[in-house]
Amino acid sequence: MEEALPLNLLNRLLKQTAKERRKSLTVRDILTEVDNMDLLDKLQKAYSKLKKEIAKEETINKEEILTGIDAGLKEMLKRKRGGRKAKSLGELIDEL
Structure with a gap:
């Protein structure tokens, strides 16, 4: 069958x-x-x-990629300077 x-x-x-x-x-x-x-x-x-x-x-053009990388790096520096811990992957998935 x-x-x-x-x-x-x-x-x-x-x-x-x-x-x-x-x-x-x-x-x-x-x-x-x-x-x-x-x-x-x-x-x-x-x-x-x-x-x-x-x-x-x-x-995706080169500028869009570089803009995304730049924004991510700036966010990492901001978190590092502010002493805030980034969310874990699990936390991000839970938000979705």
Whole structure:
């Protein structure tokens, strides 16, 4: 007897299948309906621009990383000078 897939795994597989189908339909539409080379060039440029924007949004820039490190170090110095003890990891998790 086969075991049933967990519901969350089944949902994830269905979403992936739907995503792949949507991608396939989009590519098929482009390949079958775009006969004009000018339009194809515009589509390629728009796609390249969109890929660059997405990649830029997904990366954290150097300044953001350094700002986070700086804030953390300043907080550590403040605690050290004030004689206050930092919260333990367990305490932080309990707060969440």
